[in-house]
Amino acid sequence: MGAVNPRRHLHAGLLCALMLFGVASSATAQERPTIQKRFAPKDNLLYVNATLMNHVRDDFYSSWGYGADLGFFISESFGVELRTVFLRTSLDDAAIDLKERIGLTPDARPQRFWGQVGLRYAPGYGKMLMWESFVMHFDPQFVVHGGIAQADGRTLPSFSVAMSLLAHFRWGIKLKVDLGMSIQGEDRDRGYVWTTGFVPVLGLGWGYNF
Amino acid sequence: MRSLTWITVALLCVVFVGCVPYERAKLPDNRRFELLYQRKLSAFEQRLAAETQVGLDDDWTVVGQAWLRLINCQKIPSTMLQKDAKALPRLIFETVRLEDLRRTRLIYHKGTGFRDKSITGTIFSKLDDDAFFARKPSKLPADVIKWPAAKEAWADELPAQKTIKSTCQKFYQDVFKRAAGERNRWDKAQEKASKEGDVPKPRTQLNLTPVDDHKKLKRDSLAWWQAQELAQTDRVLKLAQKLNAQQREAYSVDAALWRIQYHRASLFGELGYDLTSINRLTIKEAEYAKAWALKHREAIAPLAERELLDNPAPIKPGLRAFVVLMHAESLRQKQQLTRALGAFALAEKIGVDGQNRYLGRYLHVRTLFEARQWNAVIGFAKKLPPSSSRYYPSMIYRVSYAMRKTGDVDRFMATAMKAFRDKPYRADPFMRALYINMLRVLTDYPFEARIVELLEDMGHRSLIYERMEEYATIALDRGKAENARAAANWLLAKHLNAQYRPRYHALLALAAFLQDKPKLFIKHLADITYRSPQLLQAIPTYRRATFFASADAQMARVFRQMLPVMAEWGESTKAKALRQKWLMMIVDRAQAFVRSTPGSLARPSLVELYRIASAMLSDQEPRAYPEKVGSEEPTPLVLGTVQVDSRDLTPYEPGGTFRGEAMRTLTILPRDAKPLAQWAPSWTEPSWPDFLKQQEEAKKARKTAKTEGK
Numbered sequence: 001m002g003a004v005n006p007r008r009h010l011h012a013g014l015l016c017a018l019m020l021f022g023v024a025s026s027a028t029a030q031e032r033p034t035i036q037k038r039f040a041p042k043d044n045l046l047y048v049n050a051t052l053m054n055h056v057r058d059d060f061y062s063s064w065g066y067g068a069d070l071g072f073f074i075s076e077s078f079g080v081e082l083r084t085v086f087l088r089t090s091l092d093d094a095a096i097d098l099k100e101r102i103g104l105t106p107d108a109r110p111q112r113f114w115g116q117v118g119l120r121y122a123p124g125y126g127k128m129l130m131w132e133s134f135v136m137h138f139d140p141q142f143v144v145h146g147g148i149a150q151a152d153g154r155t156l157p158s159f160s161v162a163m164s165l166l167a168h169f170r171w172g173i174k175l176k177v178d179l180g181m182s183i184q185g186e187d188r189d190r191g192y193v194w195t196t197g198f199v200p201v202l203g204l205g206w207g208y209n210f
Numbered sequence: 211m212r213s214l215t216w217i218t219v220a221l222l223c224v225v226f227v228g229c230v231p232y233e234r235a236k237l238p239d240n241r242r243f244e245l246l247y248q249r250k251l252s253a254f255e256q257r258l259a260a261e262t263q264v265g266l267d268d269d270w271t272v273v274g275q276a277w278l279r280l281i282n283c284q285k286i287p288s289t290m291l292q293k294d295a296k297a298l299p300r301l302i303f304e305t306v307r308l309e310d311l312r313r314t315r316l317i318y319h320k321g322t323g324f325r326d327k328s329i330t331g332t333i334f335s336k337l338d339d340d341a342f343f344a345r346k347p348s349k350l351p352a353d354v355i356k357w358p359a360a361k362e363a364w365a366d367e368l369p370a371q372k373t374i375k376s377t378c379q380k381f382y383q384d385v386f387k388r389a390a391g392e393r394n395r396w397d398k399a400q401e402k403a404s405k406e407g408d409v410p411k412p413r414t415q416l417n418l419t420p421v422d423d424h425k426k427l428k429r430d431s432l433a434w435w436q437a438q439e440l441a442q443t444d445r446v447l448k449l450a451q452k453l454n455a456q457q458r459e460a461y462s463v464d465a466a467l468w469r470i471q472y473h474r475a476s477l478f479g480e481l482g483y484d485l486t487s488i489n490r491l492t493i494k495e496a497e498y499a500k501a502w503a504l505k506h507r508e509a510i511a512p513l514a515e516r517e518l519l520d521n522p523a524p525i526k527p528g529l530r531a532f533v534v535l536m537h538a539e540s541l542r543q544k545q546q547l548t549r550a551l552g553a554f555a556l557a558e559k560i561g562v563d564g565q566n567r568y569l570g571r572y573l574h575v576r577t578l579f580e581a582r583q584w585n586a587v588i589g590f591a592k593k594l595p596p597s598s599s600r601y602y603p604s605m606i607y608r609v610s611y612a613m614r615k616t617g618d619v620d621r622f623m624a625t626a627m628k629a630f631r632d633k634p635y636r637a638d639p640f641m642r643a644l645y646i647n648m649l650r651v652l653t654d655y656p657f658e659a660r661i662v663e664l665l666e667d668m669g670h671r672s673l674i675y676e677r678m679e680e681y682a683t684i685a686l687d688r689g690k691a692e693n694a695r696a697a698a699n700w701l702l703a704k705h706l707n708a709q710y711r712p713r714y715h716a717l718l719a720l721a722a723f724l725q726d727k728p729k730l731f732i733k734h735l736a737d738i739t740y741r742s743p744q745l746l747q748a749i750p751t752y753r754r755a756t757f758f759a760s761a762d763a764q765m766a767r768v769f770r771q772m773l774p775v776m777a778e779w780g781e782s783t784k785a786k787a788l789r790q791k792w793l794m795m796i797v798d799r800a801q802a803f804v805r806s807t808p809g810s811l812a813r814p815s816l817v818e819l820y821r822i823a824s825a826m827l828s829d830q831e832p833r834a835y836p837e838k839v840g841s842e843e844p845t846p847l848v849l850g851t852v853q854v855d856s857r858d859l860t861p862y863e864p865g866g867t868f869r870g871e872a873m874r875t876l877t878i879l880p881r882d883a884k885p886l887a888q889w890a891p892s893w894t895e896p897s898w899p900d901f902l903k904q905q906e907e908a909k910k911a912r913k914t915a916k917t918e919g920k
Contacts, residue, residue: 031360032369033356033369034356034363034368034370035367035369036357038354039230043353093637133231134232168223169230170229
């Protein structure tokens with residue numbers, strides 16, 4: 001019987017790194033590949049997540065939002081997603097300072113709602129040993145979203161690209177963290193302006209395989 | 211802010227509760243040996259590796275590993291299995307090792323050139339074929355992840371399938387090479403001995419047969435491998451005693467042990483055969499050959515006795531019958547005729563197949579013949595082999611002999627006549643004996659046209675005169691003078707070759723003698739040696755002796771045959787008078803002939819016969835006197851004719867050996883889904899390529915059906 005070393009909890013991390021950076025590993029002759037039944041297969045998976053979003057933009061506005069993701073994986077690697085987020089947008093500290101000093105506010109309007117359609121691609125699968133007693137199974141994913149945002153009467157085309165980690169737990173519980181970059185266009189008083197931002201999303205939900 | 215805290219706490223709780231415990235992987239449901247039986251070798255190996263990894267390996271895992279090594283032509287160390295292993299897996303493990311040894315020995319044997327076949331007829335002809343198993347990993351299901359090879363393994367992972375490469379080709383080459391080396395050494399030794407005019411070295415000294423102490427044998431020689439195989443069969447049979455009764459009596463185990471016992475007996479037989487098949491055996495080698503033969507019989511006996519005790523082995527009938535036949539022949543040789551007959555009858559009942567059928571019947575008839583069970587012998591009249599069989603003459607002879615013995619003369623004659631139509635009576639000593647018997651029977655009847663017809667039908671027409679003469683001779687021998695006379699007259703009338711006429715006259719003379727007709731005798735005697743003046747004119751004097759030599763010899767033959775007959779007449783007054791009369795006749799005729807034909811080549815014989823006859827005359831007869839007085843030789847004593855029973859045909863028995871077959875397999879293929887009794891000795895399913903082909907065809911058929919349905 002092969003010795004099992006619980007300290008090998010970096011296995012998954014290494015694997016993830018290998019997949020991401022394309023570094024090849026070299027195994028000795030006696031070693032042989034192993035197999036494992038996927039803890040949470042994604043093929044034909046319908047999931048719904050409650051999400052918490054923060055949108056930090058470069059136009060003096062920041063948003064906190066909550067919403068839901070509804071998605072379906074058509075295969076182990078590809079899935080589509082519908083995302084809706086309701087936002088609470090406020091001026092950032094720099095904009096408040098300016099407003100107080102010179103009474104000017106940005107010509108951008110605060111966003112209230114995001115509706116997006118996205119595509120998820122999961123090229124790998126990984127696992128981590130936690131506290132030497134639990135295993136966390138996860139997928140590294142690349143995510144692309146596209147849609148619109150509503151900002152006090154204006155409609156903004158919005159896109160985001162993210163790297164994601166979808167962790168699987170028992171009973172179909174899913175936890176995901178998307179770390180994305182956003183780009184939005186807005187027809188302002190001084191013309192059409194493109195803004196970028198950072199969009200971390202935390203989601204907790206449940207999935208069911210058909 | 212508070213709500214955010216609560217949300218975070220709730221999230222952590224959910225995640226914590228939903229965490230997946232780190233547990234050992236569970237073995238998949240597909241069973242261990244079923245994978246082997248389905249020829250999924252890669253999956254089978256993976257299963258065994260998984261069992262080892264998760265710590266669920268047991269004795270059967272080792273048995274599986276032994277199977278895997280056997281399939282891949284790898285060595286199977288005896289130490290693979292723990293000493294405290296259970297009896298059944300231990301037994302099967304050792305049978306797998308036996309198979310391994312058998313294969314090595316067979317290949318080695320073939321490599322030496324002392325055997326024609328290697329693995330033909332054994333399980334290895336399939337097993338060592340790469341295509342027999344699915345050796346490549348099957349496609350992984352979508353829900354299974356394959357992790358790359360790493361130094362360490364997670365407990366929740368199982369080894370992946372891998373391509374199982376066979377090393378059989380290399381193994382075969384290695385063994386062949388070593389065997390060829392041994393053969394070269396043997397050939398060189400023989401060549402050297404031949405050059406030096408020495409006797410070839412015995413095989414026993416060259417390790418070509420295991421003798422004496424097996425431990426002294428040279429390692430990796432033919433004899434060593436043979437000894438290893440024999441020792442392994444003994445080991446397995448010994449291990450079988452440790453099984454419980456239920457296991458021991460299970461159909462599969464019972465059959466396997468039978469096959470191993472049979473194989474062991476075959477090995478002994480083969481060793482004996484190997485020794486006796488060479489030309490010059492040393493005395494010691496002859497003893498070894500005898501010992502192997504004895505061991506062979508001893509090994510076969512329990513298998514046959516089991517059948518005789520009405521406890522049939524779970525083996526195909528042909529093999530069962532074979533061992534019973536072997537045992538029956540052994541009993542026959544030991545003159546245990548009753549037991550031998552029982553065994554022969556049982557073998558016939560079980561069903562003897564192939565070439566053993568006629569040999570079995572022949573030996574059965576021979577045994578019945580030796581036991582003088584004539585009616586039972588006659589029972590084989592309808593079970594005779596075809597006339598082309600080597601056993602036909604001896605069987606037809608015995609069957610017809612039994613018919614004659616039981617007084618069923620008509621049937622005897624019909625059988626004999628049919629036999630002569632199928633096979634010439636000159637072809638074989640048994641046919642010749644049958645022919646003589648037929649002639650004897652014919653002499654019992656008056657000589658008439660029917661007899662002539664029968665004699666004509668008994669063989670080729672051109673030989674009818676020969677047969678008639680033999681008939682007449684036998685008639686004389688049996689005291690049927692009238693028949694002999696009639697046959698001789700027939701010959702004189704039909705056979706126009708003058709060279710033969712003295713022989714026929716001689717027959718007539720002898721018939722006249724037996725009928726006590728002196729005048730007729732004198733006439734026929736004169737006919738034998740008659741020299742017509744015309745003939746004498748035509749033949750020069752110096753050639754006459756040679757020309758009439760055969761005729762003169764016939765005269766000597768007549769006298770020579772008469773003397774013993776007269777001696778049998780007894781000592782009554784009448785007999786004495788009759789003897790004196792005929793002795794005088796011989797003396798007179800011999801004297802007259804010798805005087806009249808001084809150059810005859812038969813003179814020495816006739817003079818000798820004259821002297822014997824003279825000496826046999828009564829003392830009152832003056833001609834007896836000079837033969838008795840002053841004679842340096844003792845007086846000849848003629849006792850009479852000697853009645854010899856039928857010719858001893860033993861040296862001409864067709865012989866032959868029963869042909870067994872190599873055991874296809876000596877092991878058992880364990881099954882998970884079936885009880886022990888149903889475990890098979892080998893694969894009964896189609897080969898892997900055939901299986902794939904069948905699947906393809908089934909797919910196509912389904913598609914066609916769908917298309918037609920639409």
